[in-house]
Amino acid sequence: MLISSWESVTFVFWMDKQQGVRRRFFFLFITVLVFILCITVRTPRTGRIIPPPHRAPYACPLQISERSITPLNNTKHLLVSAYMDQRVNGLDVRIIGIFKRDSIRKLHCVFCCAGQLSSTTPGTILQHSDNFGFPYVTTDVMCQIPQNCNATHVNLLTQPGKVRLVDQPWLPIRNKRSNGKEKEKLPFNFTVCISNLFGNYNNVLQVAQTMEMYRLLGVDRVVIYNTSCGPDLDRLLQIYSKEGFVEMVPWPIDQHLNPSPGWLFSQSGGDVHYFGQLTTLNECIYRSMDRSRYVLLNDIDEIIMPYKHNNLTSLMDVLQQQHPNTGVYLIENHIFPKKHFEPSGRFHLPQWNGVPGVNILEHIYREDPDSQSYHPHKMIVQPRLVEWTSVHEVLKSSGQQLKVPMDVCRVIHVRVALRGSLTLKQLNEDKRLWDFQEKLIPSVDKALRRAGLLPS
Numbered sequence: 001m002l003i004s005s006w007e008s009v010t011f012v013f014w015m016d017k018q019q020g021v022r023r024r025f026f027f028l029f030i031t032v033l034v035f036i037l038c039i040t041v042r043t044p045r046t047g048r049i050i051p052p053p054h055r056a057p058y059a060c061p062l063q064i065s066e067r068s069i070t071p072l073n074n075t076k077h078l079l080v081s082a083y084m085d086q087r088v089n090g091l092d093v094r095i096i097g098i099f100k101r102d103s104i105r106k107l108h109c110v111f112c113c114a115g116q117l118s119s120t121t122p123g124t125i126l127q128h129s130d131n132f133g134f135p136y137v138t139t140d141v142m143c144q145i146p147q148n149c150n151a152t153h154v155n156l157l158t159q160p161g162k163v164r165l166v167d168q169p170w171l172p173i174r175n176k177r178s179n180g181k182e183k184e185k186l187p188f189n190f191t192v193c194i195s196n197l198f199g200n201y202n203n204v205l206q207v208a209q210t211m212e213m214y215r216l217l218g219v220d221r222v223v224i225y226n227t228s229c230g231p232d233l234d235r236l237l238q239i240y241s242k243e244g245f246v247e248m249v250p251w252p253i254d255q256h257l258n259p260s261p262g263w264l265f266s267q268s269g270g271d272v273h274y275f276g277q278l279t280t281l282n283e284c285i286y287r288s289m290d291r292s293r294y295v296l297l298n299d300i301d302e303i304i305m306p307y308k309h310n311n312l313t314s315l316m317d318v319l320q321q322q323h324p325n326t327g328v329y330l331i332e333n334h335i336f337p338k339k340h341f342e343p344s345g346r347f348h349l350p351q352w353n354g355v356p357g358v359n360i361l362e363h364i365y366r367e368d369p370d371s372q373s374y375h376p377h378k379m380i381v382q383p384r385l386v387e388w389t390s391v392h393e394v395l396k397s398s399g400q401q402l403k404v405p406m407d408v409c410r411v412i413h414v415r416v417a418l419r420g421s422l423t424l425k426q427l428n429e430d431k432r433l434w435d436f437q438e439k440l441i442p443s444v445d446k447a448l449r450r451a452g453l454l455p456s
Contacts, residue, residue: 069098079097093145095109095171101136108123108159136257174286174290190312194222195251205356210300212443213436213440216436218311221288222240223246225284226251257270262274285389294382296378303413319404326399328401331409336430338363340363348362355448
């Protein structure tokens with residue numbers, strides 16, 4: 001009986017232990033089930049069971065450049081912009097840059113094809129022929145787009161097999177008109193390209209007069225590359241920008257190079273000619289190629305002035321009819337020394353006394369060019385016929401060039417005298433600007449008021 005009782009006790013103890021295990025297991029099961037239900041209820045349904053995959057390693061572009069000057073990794077070169085340009089046989093895209101002449105090596109083009117990385121193609125490097133002795137020169141890299149690639153962005157590599165572009169911003173490809181759209185009317189007839197503002201330039205009154213004179217002559221858009229300008233001029237240009245008449249392009253060339261304020265390296269030193277003027281002139285031609293019929297290449301204190309027509313449209317219609325194969329029109333530059341004033345003072349207007357800058361209506365005496373020395377021109381060009389330009393002449397173009405007679409059109413350039421030895425009697429009286437004074441003066445007043453530079 002004693003053994004039997006002990007066995008019974010043992011059996012009961014074992015049964016109690018098993019029931020305890022089952023209870024703990026059951027409690028654990030219930031806890032897990034409640035936890036799963038809570039997670040399911042609290043997590044919003046997105047329709048996706050599998051989380052979205054990470055971006056493919058060959059997707060592009062990773063980073064798009066929004067700057068007007070972009071350093072090229074592992075080189076001493078600077079990239080500016082990229083444009084579709086199929087005028088060179090077998091090549092599709094032109095990348096405009098500023099390259100150090102003594103360190104140019106082979107480069108390879110890579111494209112973003114609707115979000116996917118392309119294979120590389122060799123880049124054709126073309127140095128512009130004008131550099132005026134400076135270490136840096138305007139340089140184009142021509143690229144061929146691979147087959148079946150809808151290219152939206154482009155980049156350059158120093159080695160074709162190593163595509164590491166995480167830190168190298170992509171350049172968007174501009175001027176991507178289709179063949180059908182090329183036949184459509186361009187939005188602008190005339191664009192003026194101004195390069196470059198630097199040294200806190202603040203010649204407000206002359207700029208306002210020049211801008212309003214452009215409007216009267218039929219200019220649609222003025223593109224200005226700005227390194228620095230004075231506070232008053234900045235206020236004026238901001239007003240024009242908001243109105244859509246001026247397009248300001250930031251040009252921080254001084255953050256990347258030591259730009260020269262002169263045009264010749266042997267005289268002024270520095271890294272690049274005249275704050276990169278040659279590059280900005282070429283960039284402006286390509287910027288305007290698919291939106292403007294004509295581009296005027298002149299400085300901010302110059303006006304390309306018709307003398308036998310009241311506006312640029314009439315002038316160019318006649319010149320195009322007379323010279324249908326011409327793509328470049330050379331306009332003589334004539335200096336109006338600012339030290340000589342019109343004696344009556346009729347345009348010495350009191351409301352302009354507090355506005356900084358030159359009053360071009362007061363300067364009516366014009367120098368004759370020195371026939372014994374080189375006489376520079378400024379230009380009106382058809383941008384689609386131009387490949388390269390310098391300051392006073394086009395370097396590569398597919399059309400003919402024409403020197404426009406000075407009695408038809410010439411540049412009014414009010415500045416320091418070029419031939420300072422000439423007396424007032426040796427100068428020519430030229431009052432062409434006065435023909436526009438009735439509309440010009442109130443337009444200038446309105447512009448200055450909008451900028452807060454004249455009292456309301």
